[in-house]
Amino acid sequence: NAGVTQTPKFRVLKTGQSMTLLCAQDMNHEYMYWYRQDPGMGLRLIHYSVGEGTTAKGEVPDGYNVSRLKKQNFLLGLESAAPSQTSVYFCASRSLGETGGYEQYFGPGTRLTVT
């Protein structure tokens, strides 16, 4: 049981280039999330999904797109990377409908630098 995995772990992009970050979970979770974390700050929600085929905007969605074609995968795309998107990106997942609170599982992160 690998939990939540993220690909790649590191990436350097030039301004204007595009890329896709992949998140995969093997826990059959309904909910998946993409966060970004900038130095000295907490995590901020970019986009999320409440099930296969659904996506929704979070707190800081501009410049990103997402897709959830399969339940176990959640893709984050940068169409035209900007230096302001230099950050560490974390994916997370959780199950649906748990009462009494829930645990959210996080991946190890992707460090992205845009020059």
Added chain:
Amino acid sequence: DAKTTQPPSMDCAEGRAANLPCNHSTISGNEYVYWYRQIHSQGPQYIIHGLKNNETNEMASLIITEDRKSSTLILPHATLRDTAVYYCIVRVAEGSQGNLIFGKGTKLSVKP
């Protein structure tokens, strides 16, 4: 979701108990208190959560005051590997998008 207030940093001697406070004076009756931690360069890790009663698991204990306006996370025997940023988060269990709202947390340094 209710806001939380945590001290920016704390030190603890290895082997001693680490007591991390959190103030959430505007918490609502249906909001849970969650604790996560983030060890340097890793993804956040769930520690514990509670609603009203004190909770204990293999990692920590959570003490919630009777009025629920504050809580304390207790690591009973801190080790060097417990050095991390600890986040206190309050939110409802369901009925929303379910994301966690992270503040700046408390940076706990466990010293030999």
